[in-house]
Amino acid sequence: QKEVEQDPGPLSVPEGAIVSLNCTYSNSAFQYFMWYRQYSRKGPELLMYTYSSGNKEDGRFTAQVDKSSKYISLFIRDSQPSDSATYLCAMNQNTGNQFYFGTGTSLTVIP
Amino acid sequence: DTGVSQNPRHKITKRGQNVTFRCDPISEHNRLYWYRQTLGQGPEFLTYFQNEAQLEKSRLLSDRFSAERPKGSFSTLEIQRTEQGDSAMYLCASSFSKDTQYFGPGTRLTVL
Numbered sequence: 414q415k416e417v418e419q420d421p422g423p424l425s426v427p428e429g430a431i432v433s434l435n436c437t438y439s440n441s442a443f444q445y446f447m448w449y450r451q452y453s454r455k456g457p458e459l460l461m462y463t464y465s466s467g468n469k470e471d472g473r474f475t476a477q478v479d480k481s482s483k484y485i486s487l488f489i490r491d492s493q494p495s496d497s498a499t500y501l502c503a504m505n506q507n508t509g510n511q512f513y514f515g516t517g518t519s520l521t522v523i524p
Numbered sequence: 525d526t527g528v529s530q531n532p533r534h535k536i537t538k539r540g541q542n543v544t545f546r547c548d549p550i551s552e553h554n555r556l557y558w559y560r561q562t563l564g565q566g567p568e569f570l571t572y573f574q575n576e577a578q579l580e581k582s583r584l585l586s587d588r589f590s591a592e593r594p595k596g597s598f599s600t601l602e603i604q605r606t607e608q609g610d611s612a613m614y615l616c617a618s619s620f621s622k623d624t625q626y627f628g629p630g631t632r633l634t635v636l
Contacts, residue, residue: 421564445623456528456615456627457567464623501566505622510580512557512625514566 416440419502419515428524432489436502436515439483443504443513446478448487451499451517460500461487492522526550528628530616536634537606544602545631549618556599557625558591559615567615573599606635 419436426432434448445464449457461476463469469476477486485504489496499517529548537543549556554575559567570589572580575596588606593599603610613632617625 417566419566447624449627454613454630454632456530456629459624459626462624503566507622510555510557510572510574510622511569511582512567513569516564516566 414439416513417502417504417515420518421516423519423521425521425523426492428492428494428522430492430522432492432496432520432522434487434489434500434502434518434520436485436504437483438485438504438513440506440513441480441483442506442508443483444507445505446476446485447503447512448474448476449501449503450496451501453499457501492520494522494524497521528616528618528626530614530628530631532631533629534632534634536636538636539606539608541606542602542604543606543633544600545614545616545633547599547601547616547618547628548597549599549616550626553618553620553626554596555619555622555625556593557617557619558599558601559617561613561615561630562611570601603633606633608635611635 447462448460451457473490475488501517502515505512556573558570561567573593588604613630617627619625
């Protein structure tokens with residue numbers, strides 16, 4: 414079993430839709446959670462990071478962490494064609510230095 | 525641009541050759557990571573430096589791979605006797621805390 418599971422999609426939505434991206438994990442020691450956006454043939458770009466359970470909002474993006482269910486989500490409101498990319502979740506634990514990534518979800522926002 | 529930089533951006537080599545990649549992290553970041561990413565997969569951890577000390581290496585890392593970070597500044601990743609399976613994007617990331625990291629643009633390696 415992989416440390417982090419993420420549905421690869423692809424996910425296709427119309428412009429303006431609310432997008433929900435999700436990851437599950439197996440290691441209860443994970444404490445830091447991140448979401449990255451990656452355009453084709455580019456390096457990942459940090460979108461949001463959070464430490465605790467609950468919600469964190471930044472503009473059109475909301476990150477949600479449920480440690481009891483080992484489940485994290487990224488919501489994108491009012492999605493735009495420029496949001497078309499692969500979204501990666503990542504996480505690590507307090508006692509280690511290795512970050513664990515999901516496989517990424519490919520998102521296309523159709524104008 | 526004060527982000528993480530990587531050179532070269534692309535490298536094409538023949539099987540059996542040695543290649544070396546360079547990463548220049550964000551200047552105040554003491555943590556530096558190397559990852560490998562293949563198509564349709566997330567980044568796979570290779571190794572981690574804190575300042576000049578290499579503190580962690582993936583158990584999947586072949587002994588053909590070696591990384592250095594002299595003086596705790598830039599880092600190099602060398603692959604000896606390249607194989608076709610080494611073809612991938614090699615990503616470098618840096619940070620000053622363990623709750624996040626910032627990636628460079630990557631070096632795309634093609635082994636013929």
